[in-house]
Amino acid sequence: MSIRVLVADDHTMIRSGLRMLLEREPGFEVVAEASDGRQAIELAESLKPDVAVLDIGMPNLNGIEATRHIVQKLPRTRVVVLSMHADESYVLRALKSGARGYLLKDSAESDILNSIRAVNEGKAYFSPEISKMLAEDYMRQMQQRGVEDSYELLTAREREILQMLAEGRSNKEISSALNLSLYTVETHRSNILQKLNLHSLPELILYAVRKGIIS
């Protein structure tokens, strides 16, 4: 069963390039192309794709807002943001709007395919350039500040749960995988956020990328 993909970009060349790339590969099926955010939402609602690949800078409704709508209305559809912007602020904004993948348009072919496969499985995925940049910035900051890494404060169990959360697993999946009660997982989760001074799942995912826990 192939992954049903919606492609949204105001650039026709990029849309068709992406479509050719995906259709050449077994296991992918491009079900629709949209040229702006509003059209993307409409098509997603009617076709219910597995993965929506959205450009950030689109007319009518930008990719971030479109992501927010799609994630809200279609919980089963995962979103990969395809962007020209290689900066943390865009990544965080994309994560906060509900996207789980962040791809640069000049990423390698394999990264494009991998990102769609990963988010389809519920995992987070970032272009290697992005992961590298985030990790480096984080390392440098830690070095400059000369403070203890708060990661050291986490217990082994908490680190395990942190990784699973960052990979996109739900509390329920984690509780059954680790044989813990749902309540215990929730307690662990809030402890992790508190120890790392994080406030949301997107921030946790970003943290995990910075730490190199996920890529």
Place this chain on the structure above:
Amino acid sequence: MLPRKPALFSSRNALLAGFGGLLILLVLSGVDSVQVLSSMRKSNEAIRREFLERAARLERIRTAVYLSGTYARDYLLEPEPERAEQHRAALNETRREIEAELAAYEGATHGEDRAALEALQKELADYWRSLDPIFAWNFRERREQGYRFFREQVFPRRMEMLTIADRIAAVNARELTAGDRKLSQMFANMRGRLLIVFAVTLLLGIMQAAVSIRQTLRLERAAARHLEEVTRARTELKELSARLVETQESERKAISRELHDAVGQSLSAVLFELRNLAAALPPDPALKSHLETTRRLVESSVSMVRNMALLLRPSMLDDLGLLPALEWQARDVSRRTGMLVNVAAGELPDDLPEEHKTCIFRVVQEALNNIAKHAEARTVRISLNRERDHLLLAVQDDGKGFRVGEQKGLGLIGINERVENLHGRVRVESEPGRGALLEIRLPLAETPAAARTL
């Protein structure tokens, strides 16, 4: 400005001539008055002196005439011939005295009493002649006819002479009055001249005052106009500079967007096409290596375009807002310089006007540039907060610092200009060895422009 100079010169000349003329007039009239007064005093003295002199002479003539009568009588009555001769000698002496006085009087007179003087001289000659017979008489004749002769001849003539002398005295008095009249005439003349001089001075003064007032008012108006022009020019310059900054910013924004959206996207599309081309072509190693080279070139072009766009104006500023843009800037500077750059922001208004966002961003950018270039700092703390109706930005570094006022680089001038365009204030605090603080206070506009954020 230049063509106005000759007018200023000529007005100076006019003022000099006017006031100089007035002064000269006043001095001349003063000198004239003093001269007239002193000559009046002199002629007054002369008139009085001459009058007294003539009166004294007349008095002496009168006395001598009386004495001559007495001497003549004594001569007639003296029995001793020797004594009689003495009386006659005294009489002759008196006669000479009278003639001398008369001659002196004639020299001192101004001619008005000449007729009376001639009458007196004639009467005197008659008098002396009437006396002549008595010297021919012997003692008996003198005793017998003497008294009658006196009564009939000498006394009436003497009386007549005295009457003439009185007339001369009256004339003398009239001459005094004439002198007084001359004096008052002189005085009247002087008063007339003074009046004329005063009138002329007054007229000239009024004219001068009118000219001066007009000139002063004209200069004042010109100065006011000039000031207005300068003020307007300065305002225009400020507006121009603000517009320049605005234009520059909007152009940067347009070019940045164009680079990002058009060039970047096209290059990305080229990358997709290259991938598809690679898949469609036969697996030839030479072709593959060419394709690989091309792909690398395009990839590096994409990142170049991305960096150029960020350098011109970071897209976060327009897409995500001020804080993400500042955070990107902090990361970027940190990456390039190794300084720790920290951004801390409080609650900021969502509808922050476009120009305020741009201003704060550019100020931070400039400040970080300056710090990176000169300060040798390890840490930079940027804080941005809202304080009622103001935005408060502070950029603090722990570098080597400087003496405030000594350093006025182009960076600080640019910062000042941007901030002043939005009616804000810049404060710099630093001391050598103690880092530096740049503080910006930016008033928030009443009607903020709608901000476009994601």
